[in-house]
Amino acid sequence: MTVWDRPEPPTRPVPLDRERIVAAAIALADEGGLAAVSVRKVAARLDAGPMRLYGYISTKEELFDLMVDEVQAEILPKEQPGDWRDALLSLAHLTRQAALRHEWLADLLGGRPAMGPNGLAVAEATLAPLDGLADIDTAMRAVETVSAYFTGAIRREIANVRAERATGLSKHDWQRAHGPHMTKMLATGRFPALAKAVHDGTDMDAETSFATGLDWVLDAVATKLTRPQA
Incomplete structure (x- = not known):
């Protein structure tokens, strides 16, 4: 199942969705290139725990696919x-x-x-x-x-x-x-x-x-x- 076919998990106190995750990742990449993008850094920018992001993306490669x-x-x-x-x-x-x-x-x-x-x-x-x-x-x-x-x-x-x-x-x-x-x-x-x-x-x-x-x-x-x- 691709990242586009996989449903998103339910929302929690800190609002999160793939759109916000991708926007944060692109902002990091625009500032410092792909080397500046990691699940941990994206999570920090969104004030969320890194493990929460894995409910939306499985790998950094999937995140790159979404960014592209x-x-x-x-x-x-x-x-x-x-x-x-x-x-x-x-x-x-x-x-x-x-x-x-x-x-x-x-x-x-x-x-x-x-x-x-x-x-x-x-x-x-x-x-x-x-x-x-x-x-x-x-x-x-x-x-x-x-x-x-x-x-x-x-x-x-x-x-x-x-x-x-x-x-x-x-x-x-x-x-x-x-x-x-x-x-x-x-x-x-x-x-x-x-x-x-x-x-x-x-x-x-x-x-x-x-x-x-x-x-x-x-x-x-x-x-x-x-x-x-x-």
Whole structure:
């Protein structure tokens, strides 16, 4: 029986339910990452005994599942996308925005499918516009391909955000600090392709880079979404 199917225990003097537990866990994770989330810490925030929480969740993994599903509500589009490309664009951009609000989400992306009600609603909103464009296996591979791209891109962006916070150096500060070493290495002539990229390449911000790569992936996916033959 999943955590969503299991009934909640009756209320006691200190009001408690899964909604309050999940809200407290998300607040802890937003403040200190997943490492800051434990049954004991969530219980302390709610002024409840840790054992009471086990009437609502069995493991920390179940708590993470509930947290992800709660954030999936932020990813669910307000309106049904008009076509498959809009659906996948929406999924990618809304997931990125949610991860920037909740950095810990990046650590949980790419695992097993989200089985909570909000996760299932996101999956339905994403797959519905693909219905009839190709066989179901092709449609699923299309979603997986786009998901693989934005999951990797989001994780890289969040890793950079964390690195900036940990070191106190912005991207440009870091580049300036490492500039002399890079200049020396490129001057050896051993890295001509890299030298061209450094000297002639366009420096994109994270949002532009994300959107550009996403468009390229969607263009590639479009070549596979041909209407099945009768």
